[in-house]
Amino acid sequence: MSNSVIGLLQYDAFDIGFMTTDDFTNADILEETYPTIAKRLREDWSSSHAIPIITGFLGKSCKSSAVTTLGRGGSDLTDTTIGKALGLKEIQVWKDVDGVLTCDPNIHPQAEPVPYLTFEETAELAYFGAQWQQPGFPAGNLILATEDSLEQLSRHFLADEDIRSGKA
Template sequence: KGEAADAAGFTVVMKFGGSSVSSAARMREMADLILSFPEERPVVVLSAMGKTTNNLLLAGEKAVSCGAPKASEINELAVIKELHLRTIDELGLDSSIVSGFLDELEQLLKGVAMMKELTLRTRDYLVSFGECMSTRIFAAYLNKLGKKARQYDAFDLGFITTDDFTNADILEATYPAVAKRLHGDWIDDPAIPVVTGFLGKGWKSCAVTTLGRGGSDLTATTIGKALGLREIQVWKDVDGVLTCDPNIYANAVPVPYLTFDEAAELAYFGAQVLHPQSMRPAREGGIPVRVKNSYNRHAPGTVITKTRDMRKVCYVTVSVYSDSSM
């Protein structure tokens, strides 16, 4: 695996969620974070900016009932336009990076309003605008900084999925297709790949699909397995997988080591950091997943592996809450 990764020039996958790229300031910090690890040659996977996915879905739902003439007046559309154009302006980039997408988005909403119907297939296509724009902005910003980057839409990179719109699954053909494309492009013209999370292409319909809950993490682990990398990094807004919900117990601490089975069990009991399905490719490929904090980049985070040295046990405090009225 290591030799294959070196030949391709990649060492890790770095996946960043929506809160990590929610503004121009956050994108600057993410670029600085990536460049602060010069020993790494990452494949970067991004979610849509901030609340963009939710706003796209709300815009689609409103378009169904508002009528075509009023589709361009939907508030969520205005919020999406303002966020992306402001971010581009603050980063000193050209608005043409996203202007075509914003125009197409408005036309799509008018079409939904005219048909008074939002199918699952159209819903997936609508949602894809978020990742398509965030990755183009971030790749352009890295290039402006002098760090060569290349943007990829996952549905053109080789992510082949079932045709289960809104909850598609990765098909086995994805792995060699993604590896071939990324290897080939690196050999021809080395650049940091910036890939849309959450998206794929249905193998029968050839339409854009989304991967459901934990979809961007699944994108990252799929790339890690395809390239046989040494580690997959999932950057969140917490210091790792915590012992409990910090909103409930303020003294929650990160667990340094977990197995995939333990991480799945924590998810079953309500942990929101990782979805077990998104970890499947990493588990199959035997590739560690490291959960790190994009707001605290040098914290070690949580490393999730198939097995772990039981001498590295994390002893934690279990708090029992009682209700005196019971």
């Protein structure tokens, strides 16, 4: 292991191009967000090679330029948006649950992980009140069929031995 120092760059999501609708507490991310984010992060990476640390949950209204929030699941939606913008094939999100479960494990201990969901099934679950995501947003320790093949793998943050032992 080398003794080199790795730089970090801190960003608010709205400063790298997260453009949204005007719905302050439940804004939708606009399509023009993707190329803007990709351009900004790639330019900054090529000049500094610093690791970007980006706030989640926030955007900027395309009409008023006011800061908006993305609503429930907004931080995970931020991760997925960045991944899609950069053309990543996989995103890992570490959570306090083992992916998408068949029911609330706090109410029914027999809850089991769901191994596969389509984009439509995920959106429908969210629409009817599933508490693990925002509508239209892929989540869970599962493979999700999406329009652009971006997979999001959700992992329990205490499930990995390297994390628990402090080696990661």
